[in-house]
Amino acid sequence: MERIPYNATVRAVTVVTPDLMILQIATDEPRQGFLAGQNMLLGLYGNEGRSLNSEPEANPVPHEQLLRRPYAIASHSTETSLFEFYISQVKSGQLSPRLFNLKVADRLHAGETIRGGFLLNETPDGSDIIMVATGTGIAPYISFLRTHIAERPESKMIVIQGAAHREDLGYFSELVFLEKSYPNFFYVPTLTDADDGWEGKCSRIEDLLENDFLQNEFNITPDPEWTHFFISGKPDMVGRISRWLEQFGYRRHHPDDPGEYYIEEY
Template identity: 35%
Template sequence: MPMELNAVLAQRIDLSPGLAVIRVVPEGWDLEEFTPGQFCVLGLPGSAPRAEGSEADKEPVAPEKMIKRAYSIASSPITSEYLEIYVVMVPDGALTPRLFALNVGDKLWLGPKVTGHFTLETVPEDKHVLMLGTGTGLAPYVSMVRTYLVAGGERHFGIMHGARHSWELGYENELRTLDRVCSNFAYRPSITRPQLEPTPWTGDSGYIQDLWKQRPFDEFLPAPASPDNTHVFLCGNPAMIETMQQVLADEGYSEHTPKQPGQIHIEKYW
């Protein structure tokens, strides 16, 4: 028996071609509580159309097959009416071209269970949190900051977000505003192709694993970041994560696992 399309696309904000923030609302049922940093599963049948400009399916997909993929949640659990997802279209992907073909009001499938261990639950409250992400790997951090950031609080949060172009820096306005009004929050965006900007880019450029070595958060934190006072979250491109793991290991950080507590928390996106 085919799965029922049990949710509705309530909002879609296109940030640039192939990059959007969407809100999905369950239809006739309530969302379960979740923890910032967790992910949900979205789905559409193979019969759903693909967005204009996307490529054909790599392999034929049966019309009745439900194509499902996991997506980190950007909204806060404080808001329980919808889930907000930060999504990029993969032109030859199976699901995202179908998601980008949806209009507001169209139906899709939303998995009833939210799960994941990429959360702050294992981080002591007296430790600061620095979050490094590329592309849509920013999403779980947005959920965390929206939920846990207390303006002027003792715990400091920092986000370093890497993208190719400035127009791919999702949530930039929101995060820059928080950076201005919250003394315990810092936002450090960086782009890797500043030469392609329509107007001169005056911010940081380069890969975030290289920028980390410049100690970009030390002046913002009460004391320079170290394994004794800071936990580091890594999300997005596996190459960035692999490089940062080694960089952090050289500084004395260790990966957190269920059996061995550490200060590095990892979520790979592919």
């Protein structure tokens, strides 16, 4: 089998927690461009080392196998060579412990084609946008905001980010800065296991929404004609919020059957 060469270099690694990191890579050749919310394949061979805090591999892979999986791009969509990703480590997994072992200047594989249909630019101009995320599901929204926030001053844009602890809120500082900079943007972090110093919301995202949080805080009643939802994160959360939205007449978006809520499961 012909070995697929590595074609990208690590430019920066930011450790958010021992199992969450922001990875920036530079591709050897520029890509053709992408739309905010899309993803790129990242890959490493099975002979690469694993992170020190990983666990034994649940399903060991051959050294000559190229492990690849898609990760949402967090960069502004005008980037063609420098790409950013927000990645969680599955300790007994195959690829993520190897990605967590990367250092600046290390090499890896980056997919030539950028794909995905989780796209903000498909929503009508002026519609309100609710972006719900847990874990690394925040990554496509960072790309949404970096790319589109200045273009949509008539839309209320709300990010509701759920996590267990304060340190799990990736991109917290950037989101707080955006909230202070744009009057139409609102950031709502909520924790399920907050410490005594936390002054924000303490709830699951599903419970906030089901208890009329949007209506009470932002005067937004779920209405598929005026408000579009993006839901990105754990399957249980995605499923529960999807069912809640369908009570208001929302339909899941498909490329051949447009709807008013979009999902990405992580």
